[in-house]
Amino acid sequence: MSSNNGEKANEIFKAQALVYRNMYGHLDSMCLKWIIDFGIPNIIHNHGKPITLSELVSTLNIPSAKVESVDLFMRYRAHNGFFDIVRIIDDDNDDGEEEKEKEAFALTTASELLIKGSENPCISPVVELVTDPTLSSSFYHINKWFYDENRTLFEIALGKPVWEFLDKNPTHMSLFNEAMASDSQMVKLALKDHNINMAFQGLESMVDVGGGTGTTAQIISEHFPKLKFVVFDLPHVVKGLKASNNLSFLGGDMFESIPKADAILLKLVLHNWSDDNCIKILKNCKDAIVNVLRDDKKGKIMILDIVVNEEQDEPEIITRVKFLMNISMHVLLHGKVRTKEEWKNIFDEAGLCDYKISPFSGYLSLIEVYP
Template identity: 55%
Template sequence: MASSINGRNASEIFQGQTLLYKHLYAFIDSMCLKCIVELGIPDIIHNHGQPITLPELVSILQIPPAKVSQVQSLMRYLAHNGFFERVRIHEKESYALTAASELLVKSCELSLAPMIEFVLDPTLSNSFHQLKKWVSEKDLTLFDISLGSHLWDFLNKNPALNKSFNEAMASDSQMMNLALRDCNWVFQGLEFIVDVGGGTGTTAKIICEAFPNLKCIVFDRPQVIENLSGSNNLTYVGGDMFKSIPKADVILLKWILHNWTDKDCIKILKNCKEAISNNGKRGKVIIIDVVINEKEDEHKVTELKLVMDITMACVNGKERNEEEWKKLFMEAGFQDYKIFPLTKYLSVIEIYP
């Protein structure tokens, strides 16, 4: 009979060890991404115009000979995980970009490199060493504990990091251009929209370009929108969404509500309801956010949504399933809602008063 411990055979135990070590060393995945962005490797391959050999890559990077094998290990690991493709050019092994690493080319329109740079800034990423203390402290966010203030207050007091945050959010918003090509109906026929928490206006500009007759206000913290200039159908307004929101036919909340507690979300939604109840029309609120659906989503998609849930929990926010969203809407006074898929992990939710 095969030996067992605690009723589990050796095969199960070794599988458990593999899973444990995979997550134990998962931080290396993030650091490898940060490394290739800092080295500019995706840009180098992109500018090379074709797959690049390791000798060509290390020559451009001016890597010391003693570190060439370490760069090879980095590239091999990231290729194994889908960030590069190993191909043969003239019988030489070369590295090509994949869909994932193309998103790290800084010169491309759809670049998420700023997201890597912001999320993995040591000031923020080191905060996660305080998770044990955070779960024991009532009401405090992770950043209250690690940085001495809420994340938003900390960003307000640190212009360089605040700039990095805005660039990260703008890079994510560029993905909306691709997503909106297949769901223009969301904004079809609208006259006046307010993009609450719209940052520097990347999403709003995309919407305005697609719908030139649609007037749009980007509404965010005064320090975010200062020195920004609008256009014929785009204006910037500073304010506090917890106090009031400019009047409009439609309110857009992209990646906003997951940052906040249920209580805060209900307050924001009530202000949204007030803002669209101004002219007798049946306005609506458009939410672009995560909807957890473990029964129907692919395992990897659910994995992403759940890790995002932990990230949002650290600022006392959360990702929500449909029932949790519905509860918020009803408590804020809305009567109906519809959910539509948008990207692999984001959905569009329309709610009606």
């Protein structure tokens, strides 16, 4: 085989591997779901140290015929960064023999994010929502979606828009609210950053539009106890939620009007909606802010959302996540994950021309927009 032919063959082999990697990609989410369903991060966390395969299968009460399968799954997840494989001394050696080393699985930062019930952030509910069979099976209807001019993928698969589906299915609504609440825990980490902290300084009142059950608002209001905070969402979402000293809940529709405040917060709201709907929401935010402006301060809209920036983002993780989320929002909700230029366009259309974008968390940015 000539050199040129060899190079061409290698390119074809690599291309085949790329196709296969994407073909089997759904197994990544299924293996991640398996980790959470079996509570493996919690098992290792409660164990207090790296856990051996025999200890893990004993805790899980796995049949002996499936021990090798557990090892296979754990090693694959270790390859992907969810566990570390370490060497430990065998403490159970009671027969007087020389101490032996064994392999064990240790938590990584990624798997620590999946530990339930601890004080640290946990995003397991997000995984449970995205991998829910009823919701995730919608993607099998993508071919139909491309030939349907108006309906979202959820409408095609479930027979109704997602918000209506959630409203009529309390179990899925609870799953959705838990997922949004768990993602909001990352705000606590972001507020440790001085620049992010300063963005909230000097504000006396804030409305969290589409704030759900109030996890983000709770975190921010505890951090700024003098800030009067209102969580504004659909009446059935906030019904029965209890107010605290500086935090209250109010039902309404952001497409009709928004309560007045120094600042309006939109966390992961606008990527759910089309440009036209975002412009309507932003205009209502502007009206709410303009009405409380005084000479000594300047109100603003604070958007926590995704900004696609291929030139600056780490390509294999951050950019890939943003593109995948864009596809998800696009087909499921008619939404959009926007570039800087696309954000600018909707701000201009809403009459909001002064803004700045700052990093917030791994995949989120803080956009401060001024009327």
